Amino acid sequence: DGGITQSPKYLFRKEGQNVTLSCEQNLNHDAMYWYRQDPGQGLRLIYYSQIVNDFQKGDIAEGYSVSREKKESFPLTVTSAQKNPTAFYLCASSRSGQGEYGYTFGSGTRLTVV
Amino acid sequence: AQKITQTQPGMFVQEKEAVTLDCTYDTSDPSYGLFWYKQPSSGEMIFLIYQGSYDQQNATEGRYSLNFQKARKSANLVISASQLGDSAMYFCAMREKGYTGANSKLTFGKGITLSVRP
8 A cells, every 4th residue: 555654653862863764655746745743733844855856944944954865765864953853753745736735644753852 | 924823722522513623824825725634642644624725615525524715714624423533633734836836835733632522
């Protein structure tokens, strides 16, 4: 079945460490997105990519980095510059363009700083 | 200014009754789409329903319907015959068409928590 796979489900990071969250999709979607969700809050856009080898900053990109070397993959690195990384991270993909194409989401990664 | 506003505090509904979750939006783009997602405690985001700005009729999907009032810029979700499994957080989102594709990403509201009482 087609879908989006995020791994790991839970991740613990030590202070000053970089960690990478994986996101893979087999839906043949062009666009991919990373969102951050804090407890009781909505989703805030970190980065998005509408095509391979191209990506744009979202609303809260500071302290994060991404790459899009393959259509299927859009990994997110949480760097040591991100001072408050504890949150729930959701990856999504969609068909390119506008209109009625909503997102398909992964099941999320819960990152905790220890 | 917020593009998507969901201001209701936690909502409660009795099982088998209907409930309306409010959403207002702000856009100057004549072409846009409105979405509702459900997020249970497991964290996954589940797509519920879509309404296009040019759609003449309100969208319906099973027990979900969207009360779309374009002039008022509101897109309220109506859940009929509530079930215990409907207890979750619900997000309204908008996708503007834009002209370059730069605005084609979804913007989400802060969400509403719904609790269904047996």
